[in-house]
Amino acid sequence: MPVADPTLDLERQLHGDGARFVIGCDEVGRGAIAGPVAVGMSVVGPGVGAQPTGLRDSKMLSEKRRESLAPLAQEWSLHSAVGLATAAEVDTFGIMVALGLAGKRALASLHESGASIMNCVVLLDGSFDWLTPALSSPPRVRTQVKADRDCASVAAASVISKVHRDRLMIAADDSLPGYGWKGNKGYGSAEHFAAIASLGATELHRHTWLRSRGRNGDFVKD
Structure with missing residues (x-):
């Protein structure tokens, strides 16, 4: 059975409920035994156009297809960023705190690039909010199971972060x-x-x- 394309339905609902921007958020490297954990973020506004053709959760794409889609996902997003937490930080603080650190760094990078993160909603893949505890004045976080599969902004974040982290690991050779x-x-x-x-x-x-x-x-x- 063909897999449906991710949509912007939930993002548009959140915009309609008052969110100035929606920040799709996904992590990669959580289950690895080496390397950083990476958190990707993709910012979309109310007037965002259709997502790049073929955009999917990164796990559903070949490496070659992810590589070709990542720059398109970055261009489609108003802003995008990837935050990292090192293997040493995973060892020291545990994976959940490390995810929060990486997410906080991604948000800081968005801010530094000129993105307004006030009055935004972070659309976070999964059912557990590991981001809010890492932030002193967080934007609102909305968790959504299978958001990387169903929500275009989160799918974009997953592709951007996966390609970024993969390149770091390949360079370690x-x-x-x-x-x-x-x-x-x-x-x-x-x-x-x-x-x-x-x-x-x-x-x-x-x-x-x-x-x-x-x-x-x-x-x-x-």
Whole structure:
């Protein structure tokens, strides 16, 4: 059965309810064992035009298609940004706090680029609001399950953040070779775990996650 295109129906509803702008928000890298967690944001206004043809949740697109859509999604958005929290921050604070840090940094980047984030609504994929606790004076956050699939602004954020993070992980091949970053992007493939067991973990790895896996029966050389 064909998958329906994401729409702007919810964004238009939020505009109609008084939101000056809607900021679609999605994360990538949450389940990785290495690399940063990234939070993407895409700002749309009441007069936004149709989204780029073929825009989908990044998980539903090939790498090649994401690469071609990312610049189109950025051009379509009034503003867009990606915030990062490092593997060390994930280790220190936990994944939920790290997501909040990355989201706060994405909002700061939007502000620095000239985006007005007052009287906005952040449309956040999922059912749990990890963003509000990180902000001292937050915009209103609306959670929505499957927003990355159904809402065009969130789909744009997912593509923009996925491509941004993937490029960072691919570039790690130059400084930290032998881990297969280009293929695994920091996720826990069998080959990736074998490389860690052989070469040891790096500063790019989430060491608390690796130790947890080790306690469950898999040896990891840290």
